Amino acid sequence: MSSELRPAERDRGAFRRRLLGTVVVLAIVTGGFAFASVVQGPRLEAGQIDAARATRLAGQTLTLTVNQPVAEFDAADVEVEPEASVTAEANDRSITVTFEAPLDSAAEYTVRVPGVVGTYQGTESTLEYRFETPDEEVYSLHRRSDRGEADVVQRTSIANPESEVVLSAPRIQEFARFDDILAVVTIDDDDHNELLLSQGGQAQPLELALPMDASIRELAASTTNPLIGFVLDTPAVDGVKQYESALMTIDVSGAAAAEPEPVLGLDGSPLRVATWAFVPGTASVVVQDFEQSVFLVDVLGRQPVAPLGVHTEIRGFLPGTADLVVADPDRGALIDLTDGTTTTLELASADLGGNVYPGRITMLDESHYLISLVASKVEDGRNVRTSVLAEVGPEGELTQVFAPAAETSLIREYCVSPNGEYVAVSASAEGGHPDGYSNKPGYTETLTSVVEIATARIALNLAGGFSDWCTG
Numbered sequence: 001m002s003s004e005l006r007p008a009e010r011d012r013g014a015f016r017r018r019l020l021g022t023v024v025v026l027a028i029v030t031g032g033f034a035f036a037s038v039v040q041g042p043r044l045e046a047g048q049i050d051a052a053r054a055t056r057l058a059g060q061t062l063t064l065t066v067n068q069p070v071a072e073f074d075a076a077d078v079e080v081e082p083e084a085s086v087t088a089e090a091n092d093r094s095i096t097v098t099f100e101a102p103l104d105s106a107a108e109y110t111v112r113v114p115g116v117v118g119t120y121q122g123t124e125s126t127l128e129y130r131f132e133t134p135d136e137e138v139y140s141l142h143r144r145s146d147r148g149e150a151d152v153v154q155r156t157s158i159a160n161p162e163s164e165v166v167l168s169a170p171r172i173q174e175f176a177r178f179d180d181i182l183a184v185v186t187i188d189d190d191d192h193n194e195l196l197l198s199q200g201g202q203a204q205p206l207e208l209a210l211p212m213d214a215s216i217r218e219l220a221a222s223t224t225n226p227l228i229g230f231v232l233d234t235p236a237v238d239g240v241k242q243y244e245s246a247l248m249t250i251d252v253s254g255a256a257a258a259e260p261e262p263v264l265g266l267d268g269s270p271l272r273v274a275t276w277a278f279v280p281g282t283a284s285v286v287v288q289d290f291e292q293s294v295f296l297v298d299v300l301g302r303q304p305v306a307p308l309g310v311h312t313e314i315r316g317f318l319p320g321t322a323d324l325v326v327a328d329p330d331r332g333a334l335i336d337l338t339d340g341t342t343t344t345l346e347l348a349s350a351d352l353g354g355n356v357y358p359g360r361i362t363m364l365d366e367s368h369y370l371i372s373l374v375a376s377k378v379e380d381g382r383n384v385r386t387s388v389l390a391e392v393g394p395e396g397e398l399t400q401v402f403a404p405a406a407e408t409s410l411i412r413e414y415c416v417s418p419n420g421e422y423v424a425v426s427a428s429a430e431g432g433h434p435d436g437y438s439n440k441p442g443y444t445e446t447l448t449s450v451v452e453i454a455t456a457r458i459a460l461n462l463a464g465g466f467s468d469w470c471t472g
Helices: 007-040
Strands: 044-048 061-066 070-072 079-081 086-091 094-099 108-118 124-132 137-142 151-157 164-169 172-178 181-187 193-199 206-208 215-221 227-233 246-251 275-278 284-288 293-298 306-310 313-317 323-328 331-336 342-345 356-363 369-379 382-392 398-402 410-416 422-428 446-452 457-463
Touching: 044 124, 061 108, 061 124, 094 108, 137 172, 137 457, 151 172, 151 457, 164 172, 164 181, 164 193, 172 227, 181 215, 181 227, 193 215, 215 275, 227 275, 246 284, 275 313, 313 356, 356 410, 369 410, 382 410, 382 422, 398 422, 398 446
Parallel strands: 172 215
Antiparallel strands: 044 061, 061 094, 070 108, 079 108, 086 094, 108 124, 137 151, 151 164, 172 181, 181 193, 193 206, 215 227, 227 246, 275 284, 284 293, 293 306, 313 323, 323 331, 331 342, 356 369, 369 382, 382 398, 410 422, 422 446, 446 457
């Protein structure tokens, strides 16, 4: 018998050696993965947040999904850059981080959760997740009919200040928008109102049917839900008006089929409204009637009308919340519309000095507010007025946020962005005069400046006024 192996036997031996080597390598690799899993601790698999909504509302959440159930972590150690107040909790394989205030626009956030321990072993790990918030778009109305040109609704943004025309018409009274859906009230040659609805800058906006010779005012849009509203008056027929100061709302989630519907009061008839506003994050509105009674109304009819008492004035909401600011002669208060609780506002007063007169107040949080101020003095035998917008802190400290570039220009209107980060300030030059629009008067030679409140930095300037932040 030959001492040499036959070729077939040599091949089988080589195959067995290769197979054994492969098994050994796989065992080592598998063991390495298992060891690494123990050493590394829990790992982040995914993160989820509605970044756009998080710039509109407080209380939005980031959900971090971990590769194993979380046994422990310290919520107080969660870090956010840029700085933001958060709470955090774990449930099985998820860690939920809740932002207590709306986030800044056009910002990159990093969230770190250190000291996370899984149920399978005691190794700690740090989870890290990054996300970006969208840029803030700014819409405004530039009236040019006094120069024989069409009025335009224009759009720009904080990060890209190049302005573009979204819609034009011979005379535009007012506008409001939700996302890319634009509602515009125009004035025809007979001084009658028309209501147009445009989506995505379409060439031919839809004209909504209204009663003949109807009058529209106080057009506004929700910042968080596809709802637009306005106050409607119709002329008397045989001494009877179909609608008198009636609040109408439009569900624009399917914009082409939108139909205005009246908001009904306790007695089931259309409410007569002196002033009103959408409640952020909900399908509800707050309304004040002509007897100063205030109500909370679900425009979809899912909840009964809720009386909120009698108040002299409603001053909007704390940015990104359902906390309604009301004012009365003896005090101010916050009404939390999620549970109906009322908290008295203890606001510090600033020392304004002589010949300085306060204007409108807008709350930024429970202890900070914006206020417009006008100073008056006599120069060369004439009365000269100047104006500034200032922030007042919890101790009454006064910080200037904005002053027009021309000393004699006057602030006519200001409105805070939905997240409270910016303020749009409209000021008219000394040579400006009323523009003659009866239901929504403005001034010629108006310039709107968008200002970062925390730094007083002017982010952009726009010709015209009436920022869409004033219609939310």
